[in-house]
Amino acid sequence: MTQMRRLIDLPGVADLEARALMRPGYADPTRRDEFPEVDACLTDLFGLSGDEAEATIRPEDWDGIEDLSPQDQADAFEAEGWDVRDTRRRPLRMLGRMAGPLALAMRGVAGRLPEAPFRPEPAEERDAWASGLAAEAARFRKR
Numbered sequence: 001m002t003q004m005r006r007l008i009d010l011p012g013v014a015d016l017e018a019r020a021l022m023r024p025g026y027a028d029p030t031r032r033d034e035f036p037e038v039d040a041c042l043t044d045l046f047g048l049s050g051d052e053a054e055a056t057i058r059p060e061d062w063d064g065i066e067d068l069s070p071q072d073q074a075d076a077f078e079a080e081g082w083d084v085r086d087t088r089r090r091p092l093r094m095l096g097r098m099a100g101p102l103a104l105a106m107r108g109v110a111g112r113l114p115e116a117p118f119r120p121e122p123a124e125e126r127d128a129w130a131s132g133l134a135a136e137a138a139r140f141r142k143r
Contacts, residue, residue, distance in 0.1 A: 004083040007092060007102065010114055012041040017086070020093040038097055046101040048111035053100035056110045066100040073099050080106060095142040 008014050016038060020026040024116070026035050032050050038044035039049040053066075065076050070091035079083045082102065084095050092098070 004078070005082055006083045007029065007077075007095075007098065008083075010045055013092075013094065013098070014021065016041055016094050017092055022094070027096055029096050032097075038094070042098065042101045045114050046105040046111040048101040048104060050100065053104055053110070056104055059109060065103045070095055077102070078118060082106065100130075 008017060016026060017053075025031045029050065032039065037115075039051070042053075043049050047051075058064075063076070064074060068076060073095055074084050074091040084092055084098075086092055101111055102117060103109075105113045
């Protein structure tokens, strides 16, 4: 099974989610002009602001994922490999602002997907560490 990419792990998303908890206006798509830092984060992550995502022409077979209820959006994104929920498994507060740019980018219509936030360690470093750990475990078992 492929590991899900978590939206909250992308740079800036957790901070915006915390701000939306304190000031719900951050998550309101109709108040886009009041919170330019949200569009700045979207542009950094997906190469699209909220306005640009809204203005993008959708393909004929577009499913309108950005217009679904938050729970249905979360289920649809999960089916495509993206976890857009918080630790309590509720859709993120910022999902209403981020769904359009994320959907367009992940489907290759417009924008781009960010690189994975965490990269695996190089194989040689991991092998040296693992062999040292295995040797330590062997010494422990002999005691």
